[in-house]
Amino acid sequence: MALGKGYDRQDCAFARALELLGERWTLLIVRDAFYGVRRYGDFLAHLDAPRAVLSQRLAALVEAGVLERRQYQDAPVRHEYALTSRGEELWPVIYTLGRWGERHLVTEPYRYFHHTTCGSRLDPAGSCPTCARWAPPAEIEVRPGPAADRSRTDPVSVALHEPHRLLARLL
C-alpha cells in the first residue's frame, strides 16, 4: 500500500495492534471467523477480497496467533482457519465498532446479537441486560436484522439468513 504499514514512531500498544489489524480486509476476516466461517473459499466468496490479499491476510493472522490453521481433510488435503483464544479476545473490538456503525452510519440494523442463555438482545457494550453480565462470544447468537441483504447467494450470506451461534462452524 502506498503509505506503508508500520507506525514505527507511535509509542503505544494500540499502534502495534493497528499494524496487524488495520490492514484492509483483516478485521472483516476476523468478523467472519466469529460468524463461524473457516474455509478459504467461503471467506473468498463472502468477502470479495482479491485472492492474493486474502491469502496474505490469513497468513498474517496465523503468524500473529489470531487464527489457527488446521487440516480438516486428508484426500485431498484441506485446511481451515479458526480463531484462537487470543483471536476470540478481539470480540469487544468487533462488537463495539459494529454497534457504533449501527448507531451512526446506517438507518436500520443489519444483524442482531442475542444472549443464547436467556434470549435477550445484548446492549451496546456487549452485556446481557437480563443476566446483568458481559456475554462472551460463545454465548451469542447472531440473527438477521431488518436491513439484512437477502439478495446475496454465496454460502455464508445464505447461512446467515438464519440465526447462528458465534464461533460455531457455519458451513
Add this chain to the structure above:
Amino acid sequence: MALGKGYDRQDCAFARALELLGERWTLLIVRDAFYGVRRYGDFLAHLDAPRAVLSQRLAALVEAGVLERRQYQDAPVRHEYALTSRGEELWPVIYTLGRWGERHLVTEPYRYFHHTTCGSRLDPAGSCPTCARWAPPAEIEVRPGPAADRSRTDPVSVALHEPHRLLARLL
C-alpha cells in the same frame, strides 16, 4: 490506496464503520483526540503522518461527525478539532484494541489508564474494579507506563510524560 476504500457488498454496519475508520492513520487521530490533542500542528508532529493524508483524514472525521472543527483564535484565524459525543462513543473500540495489543503484542505497557474518581487502574474491558462500573473517558487519566518512549521531543509526547485526563486539552 491500491485496494480502494469501500466494502460495497459487505452487508453490515461493521463494514460501514471500517470504511470510515479503517483508513490508515484515522484511528490514531481519534486516539490522539482522546488524549486531548486538538491542533493540526500537534497531530502532525506527533503522528508523523504526511500532511495531505492528515488533512484528508481530519476532513473525513469532521464530515462523519466524529470531530468538530472550531475556531479558537481570531488573528490569525486558527481552528482546532475536538471529539463530538459521537466521537467519544468510540472510546470502547480504542481502549479494547489497545489493551488487546498490550496483552499480546508488546512486552510491557506503554500507558496505564486509571479512574480519576478513585485512582484505580481500569480492567481490560474499561471498567473500574473499585467502583464496579464502566468508566467513561472523561473520568479516565492516562499515565506513562514502563515502556513509554521518553526520547521523543514533540509537544504531545512530552506532555504525555505526565498523567493527563482524557478529553481535556493537552496543549
